[in-house]
Amino acid sequence: xxxxxxxxxxLLVPTLFGVLVVAFLLLYVAPGDPVLAMVGExxxxxxxxxxxxxxxxxxxLPAQFALxxxxxxxxxxxxxxxxxxxxxxxxxxxxxxxxxxALAAMAVAATLGLAVGIQGAWRPGGLVDRAATLGAYLxxxxxxxxxxxxxxxxxxxxxxxxxPSGSWGAVYLVLPAVTLGMRSxxxxxxxxxxxxxxxxxxxxxRTARAKGLGEARVVLRHGLPNALLPVITVLxxxxxxxxTGSILTETIFSWPGVGRYVLTxxxxxxxxxxxxxxxxxxxxxxxxxxxxxxxYAKADPRxxxx
Amino acid sequence: MRLPLLSALVVLAACGGTxxxxxxxxxxxxxxxxxxxxxxxxxxxxxxAALLFDTLTEFDADGRLVPGLATRWSVxxxxxxxxxHLRADATFHDGRPVRAADVAAxxxxxxxxxxxxxxxxxxxxxxxxxxxxxxxxxxxxGIAVPDDSTIxxxxxxxxxxxxxxxxxxxxxxxxxxxxxGFDQAPVGSGPWRFVSxxxxxxxxxxxxxxxxxGAPAADSLRIRIIPEPLTQAAEYERGGLSVVEIPFxxxxxxxxxxxxELQRRPxxxxxxxxxxxxxxxLADVRVRRALNHAVDVGALLETVMAGRGARARGAIPPxxxxxxxxxxxxxxxxxxxxxxxxxxxxxxxxxLRLWRSQRPEYARIAQAVQQDLAQxxxxxxxxxxxxxxxxxxxxxxxxxxxxTDWYADYPDPENFTFPLFHSRNAGTGGxxxxxxxxxxxxxxxxxxxxxxxxxKERLARETDARIFDLAPWIFLWHPVDLWAExxxxxxxxxxxxxxxxxxxxxxxxxxxxxxx
Numbered sequence: 001x002x003x004x005x006x007x008x009x010x011l012l013v014p015t016l017f018g019v020l021v022v023a024f025l026l027l028y029v030a031p032g033d034p035v036l037a038m039v040g041e042x043x044x045x046x047x048x049x050x051x052x053x054x055x056x057x058x059x060x061l062p063a064q065f066a067l068x069x070x071x072x073x074x075x076x077x078x079x080x081x082x083x084x085x086x087x088x089x090x091x092x093x094x095x096x097x098x099x100x101x102a103l104a105a106m107a108v109a110a111t112l113g114l115a116v117g118i119q120g121a122w123r124p125g126g127l128v129d130r131a132a133t134l135g136a137y138l139x140x141x142x143x144x145x146x147x148x149x150x151x152x153x154x155x156x157x158x159x160x161x162x163x164p165s166g167s168w169g170a171v172y173l174v175l176p177a178v179t180l181g182m183r184s185x186x187x188x189x190x191x192x193x194x195x196x197x198x199x200x201x202x203x204x205x206r207t208a209r210a211k212g213l214g215e216a217r218v219v220l221r222h223g224l225p226n227a228l229l230p231v232i233t234v235l236x237x238x239x240x241x242x243x244t245g246s247i248l249t250e251t252i253f254s255w256p257g258v259g260r261y262v263l264t265x266x267x268x269x270x271x272x273x274x275x276x277x278x279x280x281x282x283x284x285x286x287x288x289x290x291x292x293x294x295x296y297a298k299a300d301p302r303x304x305x306x
Numbered sequence: 307m308r309l310p311l312l313s314a315l316v317v318l319a320a321c322g323g324t325x326x327x328x329x330x331x332x333x334x335x336x337x338x339x340x341x342x343x344x345x346x347x348x349x350x351x352x353x354x355a356a357l358l359f360d361t362l363t364e365f366d367a368d369g370r371l372v373p374g375l376a377t378r379w380s381v382x383x384x385x386x387x388x389x390x391h392l393r394a395d396a397t398f399h400d401g402r403p404v405r406a407a408d409v410a411a412x413x414x415x416x417x418x419x420x421x422x423x424x425x426x427x428x429x430x431x432x433x434x435x436x437x438x439x440x441x442x443x444x445x446x447x448g449i450a451v452p453d454d455s456t457i458x459x460x461x462x463x464x465x466x467x468x469x470x471x472x473x474x475x476x477x478x479x480x481x482x483x484x485x486x487g488f489d490q491a492p493v494g495s496g497p498w499r500f501v502s503x504x505x506x507x508x509x510x511x512x513x514x515x516x517x518x519x520g521a522p523a524a525d526s527l528r529i530r531i532i533p534e535p536l537t538q539a540a541e542y543e544r545g546g547l548s549v550v551e552i553p554f555x556x557x558x559x560x561x562x563x564x565x566x567e568l569q570r571r572p573x574x575x576x577x578x579x580x581x582x583x584x585x586x587x588l589a590d591v592r593v594r595r596a597l598n599h600a601v602d603v604g605a606l607l608e609t610v611m612a613g614r615g616a617r618a619r620g621a622i623p624p625x626x627x628x629x630x631x632x633x634x635x636x637x638x639x640x641x642x643x644x645x646x647x648x649x650x651x652x653x654x655x656x657x658l659r660l661w662r663s664q665r666p667e668y669a670r671i672a673q674a675v676q677q678d679l680a681q682x683x684x685x686x687x688x689x690x691x692x693x694x695x696x697x698x699x700x701x702x703x704x705x706x707x708x709x710t711d712w713y714a715d716y717p718d719p720e721n722f723t724f725p726l727f728h729s730r731n732a733g734t735g736g737x738x739x740x741x742x743x744x745x746x747x748x749x750x751x752x753x754x755x756x757x758x759x760x761x762k763e764r765l766a767r768e769t770d771a772r773i774f775d776l777a778p779w780i781f782l783w784h785p786v787d788l789w790a791e792x793x794x795x796x797x798x799x800x801x802x803x804x805x806x807x808x809x810x811x812x813x814x815x816x817x818x819x820x821x822x
Contacts, residue, residue, distance in 0.1 A: 033698040038423045039347055045734050046440065047426065054422060082339045084423065084489065093505060152540050164540035165532055167507060254532045256506035264336055264506075269694045 004297060008290055015286060016279070020072065023278040024065055034269040038081040055081070068275070077276035082268050087276035091258060097167055098257035101249070102242035104177035109184030110235060116185070117192025121200060121227075122219055124193075132189055139186030148179040148252035165254035176253040180246055184238045191234055195227035202226075229300055236292025243288060244281040328525040328814050330795070331548045333532045333541075337506050342489040343478035344416045344424040349713075349804050352475040354529065356805035357511060359478035359494035362390050362409065362457075363469050369574065369625070369717035369802030371470055375404060375479055375495070385464030385757050386433075390472075392455045395518045398481045399499045406457045410449050411482040414438070417446060425476040428715075431468055433460045464755045466762060470716040475805055497522050497810045506531050523797065523813035548795040548812070552788040554667055557612035560790065567790040571800040572616050574623045574717050576726075579660070579675065579780035580700070580708040580738035587652050588706060594777035596646035598636035600682040601675055605638075607783050610670045615783030620770035621722045623784040625802065627759075628719040628766020633774065636781065643682045654683030661705040663693035668709055675709075675780070701733045707780070708738050717803050719766035723750045727773055739778035746772055 035051050036043070052058050056067060071078055077087040116136075120129040155175060156164035166172045199205060200223045208222045247259035258281065265273035334350040343355035364374035376390040396404040417426050417439045429435050433448030448460040461468060471477065481493055492500050497519060498511035509529040513522040530546075532538050535553045542550035552560045552568070560568060579597075587593045607615045616624055619633040647656075660675065662668045669690075676686040686707070691699070700708045714721045725736040728750045732740045749769040756762050774781070787800050794815050801807035 033694060036694060036698060036701075039425070043347075043425070044427050044430070046436075048734075050419065050440075051422060081423065084340065084345070090505070149536055152537060157540050157543050160544065163546070164544065165537045165546075166530070251533050252537060254507070254530065254534070254537060256504060256531070260506045260533070267692065267694075 005294070008293060012286055012290075016282060019282040020069070020279060021065075023275045023282075024068060026278075028061065034081055034271045036269075038268075038270075072279065077279065078272035080265070080270055080273040082265075082270045082273070087273050088280070090261060090273070091277060091280050094256060094258045094261050097255060098243060098246065098250070098259065101173065101176055101180060101246060101255055101257060102239060104173045105181035105184070105242050105246075106235065106239050108177050108181035109188055109238065112181075113185045113188025114192055114231070116189040117231075118196060118219065118224065120189065120193035121196035121223075122215075124197065129193075132193075136186035136189050139182045142182070144179060144182070144248045145252065147182055148175070148249060151175045151179055152252070165252075167255055172253075176249050176255050179252070180242060180249040184235070187234055187238070188231055191231050192227060195230050196223050199223045199226040225299070229296065232295050232299060233292065236288060236295065240285045240288040240292075243284050330524045330527045330809060330812055330814065331530065331541075331546060332527060332809070333530040333538060333547055333550075335531075335533050337531050338509075340489040341492040341500065341503065341509075342484075343475045343480065343492075343494075344421055345489070346475040346478075347423075347425050352805055354509060355475035355478055355494075357496055357498040357527070357808055358492055358500055359475070359480065359496045360396065360404070361473050361475070361478050362392075363473040365470075365473050365717065365801075365803050365806040367799045367801045367806050369806055371473060374473065375409070379469060381757070385466070385755065386461045388459045388461070388468060390457050390459070392457070393518055394455060396495050397516060398495045399493050399514060400481070402481060404479060404495050405454045406451045407454070408482050409457045409479050410451050412479045413449060413477065414446055415480070415484070416476060428471040428474045428476055431461045431463075431465045431471065433462050435462075464757070466757060467716065467718050467720045467754060470718055473805070474715060497808050498527055501526070517810070519810060522810040524809070527809055542790060542792065545792065545794070547792070548814075549789050549791050549798055552790060554611050554614055557614055557788060560788070564790050567793060569789050569791060569800050570614075571787045571802065572624050573785050573787050574626055574714040574802060575785055576618065576621055576623065576712045576722070577615070577671075577782045577785055578618065578621075578710065578712070579782065580705075580710065581778055581780065582703060582706055582708075582738070582740055583742075583776075583778050584703060584740040585706055587650065587656060588658075590650045590652075591776055592646045592650040593652055595636070596643040596650070596652075596682065597679065597684075597780050598777050599639045599646065600643035600684070601678045601780055602638040603635065603780075603782055606671060606674050610667055610674065611783070611785065614786040614788060616786065618781040618783050620774040620781070621726060621779070622719050622766060622770045623722075626714075626717060626719050626722070626766075627763040628770055630767050630770065633771065636777075640678075640681050647682060647684075655685060656683065657685045657687065658706040659687045659689050660707040660709060661689045661691065661696050661700060662709040663696045664690060671782070672709055700738050703733060703740060705738075710738065711785075712736070714803060719762070719770070720750075720754045723766065723769045723773070724754055727769075727778065741773075741776065741778040743772070743776060746776070 035048050035057065039047055039051065056064055079085065080087055080090065083090065116132040120132050123129060152164045152175065155162045162174050163172055200219065205218060205222055208218050246257065247263050249255065250257045250259040251263065258277070262274070262277045265277060336350060338351040338354050339345055339348055340351055341354060341358065343359050346352040346355050360375045362374050362376040364372050366372050375392055375396055377393045379388055379390045381388050392404065392406055398404060413429055415421060416424060417429055417435050419439055419441050426439050432446060434443055434446050435448065437443040438446045450458040452458060479495065485493055490503060497514050497517045499514050501510040501512050503509045508531065511527045513525055515521045532541065538547065538550050541547045581588050581594050581597060583589055583594070603617060607613060607617065617635045619630060619635050622628045660672055662672045672688045676688060679686050699705055712726060725731050727737055727741050727746050729742040729747050731737040732742060746769060749765055749772060753762060753765040753769055756765065789800050791798050795812065796815060797812040799807065
């Protein structure tokens with residue numbers, strides 16, 4: 001297990017360096033002038049020229065990259081061109097909101113997804129199973145944006161049960177968490193159903209049943225743990241993407257998270273903020289993947305030793 | 307047992323009649339970049355600065371220039387020296403009085419080059435301001451403070467719009483020295499005090515009971531950050547927003563459902579297609595007029611904008627001195643357009659590239675223009691980029707046509723004629739048509755220097771007529787703003803200029819009174 005961890009950690013360094021290079025180059029390939037975005041449309045040419053000089057934007061690319069790398073290694077993601085604040089501070093301020101939303105979405109996805117999946121595997125072809133399968137197809141197919149707006153129209157405007165936007169307590173979390181978790185509910189349910197069905201058809205389950213164990217115990221104790229592996233992978237990957245890419249959900253529900261920050265940074269050509277965000281989110285994503293791998297290894301010892 | 311009951315009674319008494327409902331709810335679509343007015347290069351920063359801070363002069367909701375921290379001002383016979391007299395009763399939110407020295411220090415601060423990425427240009431007309439900004443001088447020569455309540459500003463050259471530049475949020479007066487963390491927790495002298503700012507979430511302001519203009523009617527003003535128009539509408543419907551702007555595509559629905567709550571105001575804004583007058587056949591004025599005759603602007607306005615716009619008869623919008631209601635817009639006349647093109651020697655099949663940014667209504671406008679121009683034999687390719695990329699390309703002169711708009715920084719004809727058409731501003735400065743016309747240049751300069759208001763209006767009309775005749779744009783329309791004010795809120799009006807609404811007269815109706 002220690003060796004497994006060491007290898008996985010060692011792989012992080014080249015991965016993150018690659019991310020750094022790509023993040024750096026991407027923004028230079030993209031058209032648009034960050035200085036214009038910073039000082040507004042009506043700045044005078046002298047101000048623009050001076051600013052470009054002071055931000056080292058007129059230096060050759062390798063020199064700019066060296067400057068950037070030096071700062072990043074010291075844990076400094078730089079200062080936003082637009083807000084003039086340290087990027088790491090801005091990201092850390094917003095990260096708790098994103099984490100809260102991701103955890104809530106995950107909880108929704110895991111609970112509903114597993115429940116529906118287990119029910120489906122246990123009573124395949126039953127009413128719940130058929131309804132769930134249809135729901136799963138729809139859940140995967142509908143775009144997040146549409147789902148979010150429909151939920152607002154139904155639950156906030158028409159029924160008035162829940163607030164349409166904001167982030168000031170648990171009730172504000174419901175609609176965005178369901179919107180964000182929708183896709184995962186569907187995937188987790190289908191995954192659980194398939195894996196569990198397979199597990200329930202295997203010899204050891206037949207043995208368990210033969211020994212006279214109750215059906216609930218067979219499914220939950222013997223079937224489910226063996227069906228969980230693929231589900232963990234899906235949940236882990238989805239959780240990583242929730243933490244890094246809930247831009248649409250955050251925008252619809254005015255959720256003050258990292259996704260909105262990234263979007264604004266891109267729209268405003270805030271070069272260092274975009275680069276810093278990519279790097280920060282990559283670290284988060286890689287870290288969540290590592291945790292997923294560890295959970296995987298824990299659930300199936302063959303992974304760590306293989 | 308008695309204590310909780312007592313405290314409950316105290317709470318009830320505190321809530322009686324006024325209560326927590328006296329919070330006004332407004333919104334921005336994105337987080338301001340800063341709460342330091344020196345960085346007000348975007349609209350949210352400028353709007354919130356106008357609530358927290360004062361400027362020497364101000365705009366009212368109708369865009370008229372009115373006294374701010376300066377109760378009166380005068381200009382000498384040369385038109386270069388302005389004397390401003392400050393009011394005696396203005397204090398910062400921390401209790402310190404606002405003095406002339408604060409004004410001088412605030413201006414120097416905005417001009418200081420160490421303040422990277424701010425907005426110094428409104429103060430550049432002051433003598434020595436550019437030299438100071440470039441680091442070539444230690445002081446701004448044109449700023450003098452004879453006493454605590456007087457500030458004298460000498461300009462490089464006469465400039466009649468100067469008092470209006472001092473109403474822009476970037477020139478707001480800040481305490482000296484500015485406190486630590488000022489951009490996150492500002493101290494101003496304006497009608498609202500800063501309470502909190504949770505990024506991308508909400509800014510909370512509280513009324514300044516000592517404001518010289520009279521304390522705001524409501525207790526607090528919360529500004530939410532809500533990017534999505536449908537979410538804004540949902541919040542409004544639930545009473546979570548005091549006012550909401552209606553998207554163009556939603557006009558008819560809101561007119562039907564919320565008619566009595568709606569307010570309209572023609573904006574001092576131009577929607578136009580800049581024609582690059584330096585590129586190929588577009589240098590010929592007949593070709594540019596042909597483009598204007600080829601586009602059915604009236605139909606476009608009706609279909610895309612639900613009629614929410616006033617046809618442009620030049621660059622100067624209604625409500626601004628020099629607007630000429632008698633001038634007829636270019637008539638939709640494809641036959642005339644074809645004739646003009648033929649006269650100019652343009653054969654059918656001329657290919658032009660029309661650049662636009664990603665705004666949804668721009669897509670439909672661009673497509674309609676493309677179809678109309680195809681009718682007269684011009685092939686238009688639409689180039690869609692994000693706003694910043696499109697502008698960068700246009701500034702370099704790479705676009706034939708550019709669909710864009712212009713919001714006034716200050717309500718004055720000069721803000722339309724000079725930045726948009728003077729040859730000095732070709733490309734980078736805002737003259738995306740690259741118009742270089744000696745007569746427009748000379749008129750535009752006279753317009754900004756004459757001390758005589760009547761003469762200024764005459765010059766504005768003449769400049770605009772000349773511009774209209776030269777057709778450096780496909781003239782489209784001046785959009786009309788449409789907002790809804792919640793039935794339980796009263797006293798809010800759409801401002802003519804973005805910093806003209808300070809929310810002081812806006813109040814929430816008590817529960818017992820019927821809604822408007």
